[in-house]
Amino acid sequence: LDTTRIDQLRILLHTEYPADLADSMFFLNDIENQTVFDLLDPAEAAEVLNEFDTQTSSRLVAYTSPKRLAAILSELMPDEATNIVETIENEKREQVLVLLPTKTATAIRTLLSYPKESAGGIMTSGFVAVPETTTQAEAIRAFIDSPNAEHQFYLYALNERDALSGVLDLRQLLSASPTTLIREIMVTDVLGIPADMDQEQVANLFSRYNLLMLPVVEPGTNQLLGVITADDVIDVLEQEATEDALRSAGSDAEELERRSPTRIAMLRLPWIMATMFIELLAGVVIHVFDSTLTQVILLASFMPIISAISGNTGLQSATIIVRGLSTGQVRLTNWQTAVARQVKTTLILGAVAGATLGVIGGIWYGKIAFGLIIFVGMFLAVNIAGVVGTIVPLISKSFGFDPALTSGPFETAFQDVVGISIFLGIATAMIRFLL
């Protein structure tokens, strides 16, 4: 970019939406990005930074002076500022935080102390709260005077111990007379989310009760720490859905961010190599049974079919359970119901698929015994796949792992080993009926 056109660029940049600007910057190289970023005024830079993925924003942040960073962070909501601060390396982080107004710095330090995927990690501290003895007129004033309370339309009432005691939306507040005390009109039946609740559970609460906003409280004291708005939950849901989908396929959510193919290959390789070594077991099993295979080579034609169908059934069961756990429709406490439902389903699937393939096999080979072996092999493989596919995510969840992690390629590879062992085992036991 030549310097004479910088002013033109500056004007152009002012007219763009931050999200769109961030998008366009995706196509520039690092130096160009830095040039564009430096031209933005703090408010614009703040919004653009807020739209970037972690990798890009941390690179931009690394080349920005602490003073300018402080100016940029002051323009953001505390939760958004915290996300940026998290990408600054430790030493510089302190330099930036001391340059910020004390109140903002304290808010950011508090937010930094919560795990990134907990209610405390996604909440914002830009809310409006007043003592319950405030009058309606004073409360309305408090709303107008809170510059940091963007998107805030709920008034939270605090009791004498500063604990959350009630809530009112702005419309209810407006309907009261100016001298009414908040205590008299507030809704006391208010649900405060503990700050350590997992973000996925928070999302389920929002979806279940159709909420726009929920307050977050300190678990013991019920002190109001922040609020979570539905737009934060939208981000959480997109992120979790992406994570689940990619993990089930044996990759990682980071892949969707802007990374080089080499980095992506490195992310995926461990999964692929692990799957390959499980599959090698299937290879060993086939090797063990190779005299059976050599005698009845048509068996080899049916191996991939049984593998694929049982792998697919297992994946279906696993997906149902993973999604169900994620939306709350399946719970650990009623795991028997979930397993029973899947087994009843796979009994039917295994019987139909096994019978169809058995008939095809029997006709192709010209012996009923061959068809029978295929039927039994398919039926058992599909049912084992259904049970394993259902139970493994439930067990993962109960041990605190992400159920999506274990439901993908490992599952399928394991299924191959089991399915092929059973199929060739039965064929070997019944070999005299085949010759």
Add this chain to the structure above:
Amino acid sequence: LDTTRIDQLRILLHTEYPADLADSMFFLNDIENQTVFDLLDPAEAAEVLNEFDTQTSSRLVAYTSPKRLAAILSELMPDEATNIVETIENEKREQVLVLLPTKTATAIRTLLSYPKESAGGIMTSGFVAVPETTTQAEAIRAFIDSPNAEHQFYLYALNERDALSGVLDLRQLLSASPTTLIREIMVTDVLGIPADMDQEQVANLFSRYNLLMLPVVEPGTNQLLGVITADDVIDVLEQEATEDALRSAGSDAEELERRSPTRIAMLRLPWIMATMFIELLAGVVIHVFDSTLTQVILLASFMPIISAISGNTGLQSATIIVRGLSTGQVRLTNWQTAVARQVKTTLILGAVAGATLGVIGGIWYGKIAFGLIIFVGMFLAVNIAGVVGTIVPLISKSFGFDPALTSGPFETAFQDVVGISIFLGIATAMIRFLL
């Protein structure tokens, strides 16, 4: 349930949250559900109905009189009422609609006319709009006097042609003096979503711009039809994530609802049978090459490994593209970029996985040629899988199909056919180096 305890039950029911009540009713049988449902007053019944899945609510609705249904529907927001009305069969639907207040009935009829998965289908008509010549004081009055505008904190301004011309949030409105005209303080840069926009695109807008609410307008005239709130978007996202996950596994979102295992098996069977018939092609390919296999039976041990790894790579690529299309990070217009990224990635993956397995195979069989065949077979299969896995969802999307539909088991089965053909084809061509 005996009749003497009905009153106790009624009291108990009053104290439960609708979502929790709907949950408990999940464990009752149909007759018990009907009994409980009949005991609820219209407002409670309305909220419970609103929480149920389509199947259960349509059954409850079927046994409820038009008069009671009208009373129940009057308690709901127009968008929620519309969802219920959709489950009433046609003849009864008219009987119910004529019993409703004209305004509500008109709102529902309008909402019914939009496709279920469009902006018009998910919007609510409970918003607050005033002519732009209204004063601040009158506008605040309009807010207080709109009983149907639950969760509404934005004021929409209409010009003389009744088209959307501006927006103001309640806090901005409160900051102005009572005699100010809305026209003077409103934000004119307002984005109206066309009613025919797909719900997934709507969700992307919310996520991109961190919104709590967006107005929906008639495409040509810019007439304000309704608003979409972030909590509606949360429901859309959960629904779309479930749909995508299940479709990729070859099942259907309906499975998560309350259905019998037989019904679920029927939903899954077409996918499984289709996959099986594609896999039968792989069986035929193996049959064609069976003399090669009989001569070098160890090749059979490597078939499932190559199938699994290429199937997995294809699934990863497909999942990345499907998620990317869903979140807007991948677009049809930059498909070359997406394909190039996946190919660069699979070149590395294919080379590493192929080389590793090739070395293992070479040592196991004791001939370099064997290792070479495995390396080439794996490398080609993985790269073809990557390209097909990337392109097929893009093509599906460009033809207007759901890309998740084609990315699942069919993809894997097709991969098996291609991978095995290449592998055994090369082995046959090079058979003299193996003997």
